[in-house]
Amino acid sequence: MEKRTxxxxxxxxxxxxxxxxxxxxCIQCGTCTASCPNxxxxxxxxxxxxxxxxxxxxxEVLSSNAMWHCLSCYLCTVRCPRGIKQTDLMHxxxxxxxxxxxxxxxxxxxxxxxxxxxxxxxLGSLPEFGFMTWFYMLTNPLRAFRMIPVALSLxxxxxxxxxxxxxxxxxxxxxxxxxxxxxxxxxxx
Amino acid sequence: xxYYTYFPGCSSSEGGAKAYGWSTQAVSKVLDIELIELDDWxxxxxxxxSSIEELASFCLSARNLALAEKRGLDLVTxxxxxxxxxNRTNSHLKEYPQLKAKVDEALAAGGLxxxxxxxxxxxxxxxxxxxxYDEIRAKVKINxxxxxxxxxxxxxxxxxxxxxxxxxxxxxLDKLIAGLGGEPVPFPLKSRCCGGSLIISEEALALExxxxxxxxxxxxxxxxxxxxxxxCQTNLDAYQSRVNHKFKxxxxxxxxxFTQLMGVAFGLSDEDLGxxxxxxxxxxxxxxxL
Ligand code: SF4
Ligand code: SF4
Numbered sequence: 001m002e003k004r005t006x007x008x009x010x011x012x013x014x015x016x017x018x019x020x021x022x023x024x025x026c027i028q029c030g031t032c033t034a035s036c037p038n039x040x041x042x043x044x045x046x047x048x049x050x051x052x053x054x055x056x057x058x059x060e061v062l063s064s065n066a067m068w069h070c071l072s073c074y075l076c077t078v079r080c081p082r083g084i085k086q087t088d089l090m091h092x093x094x095x096x097x098x099x100x101x102x103x104x105x106x107x108x109x110x111x112x113x114x115x116x117x118x119x120x121x122x123l124g125s126l127p128e129f130g131f132m133t134w135f136y137m138l139t140n141p142l143r144a145f146r147m148i149p150v151a152l153s154l155x156x157x158x159x160x161x162x163x164x165x166x167x168x169x170x171x172x173x174x175x176x177x178x179x180x181x182x183x184x185x186x187x188x189x
Numbered sequence: 190x191x192y193y194t195y196f197p198g199c200s201s202s203e204g205g206a207k208a209y210g211w212s213t214q215a216v217s218k219v220l221d222i223e224l225i226e227l228d229d230w231x232x233x234x235x236x237x238x239s240s241i242e243e244l245a246s247f248c249l250s251a252r253n254l255a256l257a258e259k260r261g262l263d264l265v266t267x268x269x270x271x272x273x274x275x276n277r278t279n280s281h282l283k284e285y286p287q288l289k290a291k292v293d294e295a296l297a298a299g300g301l302x303x304x305x306x307x308x309x310x311x312x313x314x315x316x317x318x319x320x321x322y323d324e325i326r327a328k329v330k331i332n333x334x335x336x337x338x339x340x341x342x343x344x345x346x347x348x349x350x351x352x353x354x355x356x357x358x359x360x361x362l363d364k365l366i367a368g369l370g371g372e373p374v375p376f377p378l379k380s381r382c383c384g385g386s387l388i389i390s391e392e393a394l395a396l397e398x399x400x401x402x403x404x405x406x407x408x409x410x411x412x413x414x415x416x417x418x419x420x421c422q423t424n425l426d427a428y429q430s431r432v433n434h435k436f437k438x439x440x441x442x443x444x445x446x447f448t449q450l451m452g453v454a455f456g457l458s459d460e461d462l463g464x465x466x467x468x469x470x471x472x473x474x475x476x477x478x479l
Contacts, residue, residue, distance in 0.1 A: 017243065018285045037382050041394055069391065072236045073382035074273075074348035078356045087349065094240045112390035113237035120238065120249070124231040126199040132389060139390075150427055157466045159205040159427075171229035174299040178248050181298035185291050188243035 006056040013096060014053060016189035019088020022080075026050045032076035032086045042066035046076055046086055049093065062102040067093040068109040095187060108139050119164075124175050127164035191319060193310075194260050195224035196253065196275070198268035198419065199232050205427075206268075206419035208463025212448035213267045213312060215461040219328050220320050224265060227257055233274040236386050247288065248295045250278035255296055255303040267312040267448070269418035273345035275309040280350065311346050313417045313447065314353040317361045322368045330456035331478050332370035338450065339411035340366055340373050341402065342380045343421040356380070362415065362447060369454040378405040383424040392431070399424055400432050403440045412474045413443040415450050422446055426468045443471040453478050 014020040026047070033045040044052060044066050053061050067090040076086035094110075097103040103110045115135040120126055129151075136144030154160045167175065201210040217224050230253050238246035254275065257264045266272050282289045282305055296302055316325065340362035348356045357380055363373035381402060384395025402425065406414055416422050426444040433439055445467065452462040453475055464471050 018281050018288050037398060038394065041391075069387070069394065071344070071382045071385045071387060072240075072273075073344040073385070075344070075357075075382075077349040085349070091240050091243060095243055098241050108390040109387065110241065112386070113241050116235070116237035116386075117242060117245075120232045120234060121245075126204070126232050126235075128200070128204050135389060143392075150431065153430070153468050154205060154427055157468055159207065159466050159468075161203050161207075163203075165199065165203045167231060168229050171231070174301070175231050175249075175252060178252055178295045178299040178301070179245050181295040182245045182248045182291070185244060185294060188247065188288055188291070 006058070010056050010058045010061075011054055013189075014089070014092055017088070017092035017095065018188055019085035020092040020189070022082065022084030022086075023050055023053060023089060025082040025084055026054075027082060029081060031079050031081060035075045035079050037073060037075070038069045038071060041069050046090070050089070059102060061093065062097040062100055063104055065104040065107045067091075067097070068104055068107040099187070111135065111139050121179060123164050124167040124172055125165040127161065129160045130164065190221050190223055192223050192225065192262055193265040193315065194257050194262045195226045196230055196257070196264055196266040196271060197226065198266055198271040200419035200423075201267050204419070205423050206446070208466040209267055209419055209422070209446045209448065212446055212452050212462045215457050216448045216451045216455065219455050219457070220316065220325070222315070222320070225260075225262075227253065227260075227264070230256065233271045235270045235274060239274060239277070244288075244291060244295075246274070247278050247281065247292050250275050251282070251292050251296055251303050252299065252301060254278065254307045255301040257307045258303060263308045263310050263315075265310045265312055265315055267417065267419075269311065269343055269345040270420060272309060272311045273349075276350060279305065279307070279309060311353070311417065313346065313361060313365075317365060318353055322364055325365065325451070326368040329369055329454045331454055333450075333454055333478060334370055336371040336474065336478075337374050337410050337412045338366045338371045339376045339406035339409065339414045340379055341376070341406070341414045341416045341421060341425070343416060343418045344380060344382050344385075346417055347380055362417065365447065366415065366450070369451060371450070374406070374409040374411045376406060376409055376411070378402050383421045385420060385424075388424050388428060393435075395424065396428065396432050396435050399428060400436050400438065403429075403432065403438075403442060406442065407440070411442065413445060413471070415445045415447045417447050429469050441469060443467055443469045443474055445471065
């Protein structure tokens with residue numbers, strides 16, 4: 001029987017997500033890292049993450065702050081000589097990190113994404129003001145205070161709606177039915 | 190008259206980029222385009238959903254696509270994030286049959302189905318390719334007389350899929366600006382990232398990216414920037430004072446939606462275009478054209 005290593009299973013998990021399958025094709029050329037506007041803010045660069053994942057370093061990879069600093073700018077994706085969808089790979093790692101309860105505590109991005117999604121799930125639209133206030137109060141009320149000038153200038157220029165756009169009641173329940181079904185089906189892989 | 194199904198996205202409908210929605214409609218009218226808003230559309234989920242809840246993110250888009258499919262017209266959005274997310278769903282559903290099976294099952298729970306036939310277009314693509322530069326030029330009433338404009342494309346309109354423009358050195362906005370009589374300045378960072386939604390969670394990191402964009406625009410003589418993305422506009426405009434504060438700089442660069450600039454050249458009124466919603470005042474550079 002073929003012997004399976006820890007690395008095999010982690011790579012398989014990643015490969016099962018759409019876009020994650022490219023991880024096997026990487027030649028470690030470093031183009032993605034050289035292109036990434038945020039690589040210097042990541043504890044492991046995009047190409048390092050791939051090397052670490054292939055070495056089976058699951059915990060180190062999933063607790064990294066790297067994917068949470070990804071901006072989804074897709075520069076790595078258009079430049080990769082192996083056609084790897086590096087941005088999707090970052091998303092796949094974010095999903096896995098959440099699923100395994102390992103997402104980095106050194107960045108507020110997971111909490112921000114969570115608040116955003118909660119609003120969209122319950123309303124079907126994103127009320128920017130409510131979402132931002134909620135997120136700041138949740139993570140750092142002091143920052144909410146510092147953001148008041150920005151909020152005021154948006155308000156003064158008529159750009160902060162307190163009211164959220166609502167779907168029709170039928171649309172709302174249809175969307176809920178779809179999202180709840182998706183939830184019951186597990187992840188995208 | 191040309192007809193399209195219109196997907197404004199949260200920001201350009203009732204959110205912070207309302208003026209983008211207004212100016213889109215006003216300029217489209219001049220160009221004989223009718224944008225018919227998709228009934229009861231939902232948020233595309235943007236980067237946050239696609240990052241941490243992939244399947245749900247595809248389902249959010251798929252509901253919109255399924256609703257649009259019933260109409261049979263191209264689906265046009267002015268928002269780069271909606272554009273990338275809706276297109277991503279289209280291409281992933283084709284590429285990953287297992288994913289498609291799950292999305293189909295979820296859609297069925299809402300009584301919908303999607304067959305993958307909707308073409309998702311960015312508003313800029315429709316303007317420059319369906320209408321064309323010549324026809325746009327023909328509508329110009331007020332020549333912008335050499336106004337120096339930095340065309341800021343951002344990321345998600347030009348990447349990751351080969352779309353209607355080059356992924357790293359796009360030209361469509363440059364040509365459009367020139368057609369209005371403006372002068373597109375050379376702008377090496379034209380398709381670099383503004384920090385996106387990380388402006389909220391990791392502000393310091395995003396402010397630094399924005400500063401670099403301003404440096405690049407200003408050092409090439411730009412008097413203002415234009416963009417086809419609500420998030421880029423908000424980051425560059427509303428956070429300009431934060432950039433100034435953080436880097437002890439004094440940038441004073443108006444940031445317009447490209448539709449607002451078109452509207453000025455078409456002789457439309459300030460009210461139609463929502464220029465007053467810009468946080469960095471636009472009068473200084475636009476007064477002579479209004
Ligand atoms: S650019 Fe592609 S092949 Fe090169 S290191 Fe990055 S993912 Fe691997
Ligand atoms: S998409 Fe993410 S990983 Fe890729 S270059 Fe942009 S920020 Fe870096």
